[in-house]
Amino acid sequence: MLDLYEQTGGENWENSWNLEESVSNWNGIKIKEGTVVAIDLFNNNLVGVLPESIGKLKNLTRLNIAFNGITGELPKQLIQITALRVLKLEMNRIKGEIPEAIGQLENLEELTAFNNFLTGHIPESLGGLENLKVLNLSSNNLKGRIPNSLGSLSKLESLGLFENALEGTIPTEMGKLSNLKEMVLANNRLGGAIPIEFGQLTSLRILQIQNNRFESFNGLKQMNVKKLLAFDHDAGTDFNFDFDNPNKDNKTRMADTKFEDDDIDNK
Numbered sequence: 001m002l003d004l005y006e007q008t009g010g011e012n013w014e015n016s017w018n019l020e021e022s023v024s025n026w027n028g029i030k031i032k033e034g035t036v037v038a039i040d041l042f043n044n045n046l047v048g049v050l051p052e053s054i055g056k057l058k059n060l061t062r063l064n065i066a067f068n069g070i071t072g073e074l075p076k077q078l079i080q081i082t083a084l085r086v087l088k089l090e091m092n093r094i095k096g097e098i099p100e101a102i103g104q105l106e107n108l109e110e111l112t113a114f115n116n117f118l119t120g121h122i123p124e125s126l127g128g129l130e131n132l133k134v135l136n137l138s139s140n141n142l143k144g145r146i147p148n149s150l151g152s153l154s155k156l157e158s159l160g161l162f163e164n165a166l167e168g169t170i171p172t173e174m175g176k177l178s179n180l181k182e183m184v185l186a187n188n189r190l191g192g193a194i195p196i197e198f199g200q201l202t203s204l205r206i207l208q209i210q211n212n213r214f215e216s217f218n219g220l221k222q223m224n225v226k227k228l229l230a231f232d233h234d235a236g237t238d239f240n241f242d243f244d245n246p247n248k249d250n251k252t253r254m255a256d257t258k259f260e261d262d263d264i265d266n267k
Helices: 002-007 051-055 076-080 098-102 124-128 147-154 172-174 196-200 218-222
Strands: 030-032 035-040 045-051 063-066 069-071 086-088 096-098 108-111 117-119 134-136 158-160 165-168 180-183 189-193 206-208 213-218 228-233
Touching: 002 035, 002 051, 076 098, 098 124, 098 165, 147 172, 172 196, 196 218
Parallel strands: 035 063, 045 069, 063 086, 086 108, 096 117, 108 134, 134 158, 158 180, 165 189, 180 206, 189 213, 206 228
Antiparallel strands: 030 035
């Protein structure tokens, strides 16, 4: 904890810690049975790098350092916090690759890291996070293909991969995401055909796939687009979708990336 304070400019935080007080009185810290279980330092002017010692917080279930000035790469020791359920890293300046070993965080329910400088590929191991409900990696510099393994995230409700350099086709396995409500893939280099398996996404309410390089949109005809609340695509006038929602005439609206801090359960 002291390493986190020192390496992110604790003296200059918006709500700093009084190191003379008990840890239980420190802003954004939740203690349970004598151990730290939550760190919530959202929008608190943290500037610096995450310390490697963060991995020693074995009982941490929630780490929210979103909307700060965190730089450097994610410490490998972060993967040691296997109790983590919520990991919020968005709106920082974090660089480097997402650790392939992130699949070891088997309790993770929410992973948001949009608006950083992450590079490399989306780890295949993310598909092993069977409890994951929210995954947002939008507005980074990620490249390569969308892993087929993401189709195994049976509890996933929200997927944001907007504004990266992803290429290749959308995996047909994505049609297995029966609980998915939001899919934002706009502003990438995705190509090929829209999978006909999209017709199986019966829970989907938001679909944004514009500004890619798709060659065929026929898969969209398998969908019941009447249920969609937001639907942005580049299919053109050849596709006269029976689309009954307030946004049906707006095909160029930019994909929405969430910039608020959605505290889904304050765990």
